[in-house]
Amino acid sequence: MRINEDSFAEDVLYSSEMEERVIEIFLDAVQIVEEKRIFSEIKKESAKLRNLFWTEEEQKEKKEAVSFFDARMQAMVFYTLRNLEGYQKSGWKELINEGENRDGTDGSISKNQD
Secondary structure: OOOOOOHHHHHHHHHHHHHHHHHHHHHHHHHHHHHHHHHHHHHHHHHHHHHHOOOHHHHHHHHHHHHHHHHHHHHHHHHHHHHHHHHHHOOHHHHHHHHHHOOOOOOOOOOOOO
């Protein structure tokens, strides 16, 4: 152990350096405590959100439902296009025109209907 003859001069310098270091450590500790509090709040809120997320089984069911719906829509488009082609081949325009002329009108809406 070493004994300083003039310890007062060193204590003043040492205490100001120590005071600055203590302040830095204190501010760091306050920041850490605040971050821990924020993480704790995030953890609490995220636990509430767990109910919003789907389980793997629910995701699988959803994918199957979407796939089934997509297949049905594709089939409907296919059959609709096929029926339209059939109507075009069978002369659907003539069928529609005959229906419009059946009642003696040309199919247009007249302004003087009473």
